[in-house]
Amino acid sequence: MAKTKKAAEGKTIRVRLFKSINSCQERHRISVRALGLRKLNDVRELKDSPSVRGLINQVSYLVRIEESA
Template sequence: MAKKNSGKLRVTLVRSINSTIGKHRETVRGLGLRRMHHTVELEDTPAIRGMIRKVDYLVQVEEA
């Protein structure tokens, strides 16, 4: 049986999305991040983890 991720993640945009790949910009927007140093709390799901992994060079992630 798979372990259920019931926690939250705190995601912060720490690098600018200027001059990044278009799909990465869309992914950052999909995470709900709007500007530099903006922080959002998201559910810890496999889909969110995949989005974070795609743009890991732009964001900082903490367990909430």
Template sequence: MSEAKKKLRVTQVRSLIGTKREHRACVRGLGLRHVNHTVEVEDTPAVRGMIRRVSYLVKCEG
């Protein structure tokens, strides 16, 4: 039986207007499209790094 993957709920809380191109790319890579949009993503080191980079734009719940 395979183990269930841990998920993180990520919500975009600030607009992308005026942010760096790399930060906008990270938010889009997480699957977020607009303010108050919430997605569930797998808890991997790559995703955690993306969340850390744009922590001022998103809210993360374990």
């Protein structure tokens, strides 16, 4: 069980902002900022966790994700 937990801890996600936040809801802008994204095509590598996945789900129409190890 420890091996699976350790493997999940090291997993990261690359998130790219591909659409402008100008005409979206204020709470979605806050979510994008919480992900660490500022400008178009800005990329952040984040730890794969339920909270990050929730933020990405909320603004899925603004960001693209790609799995990375």
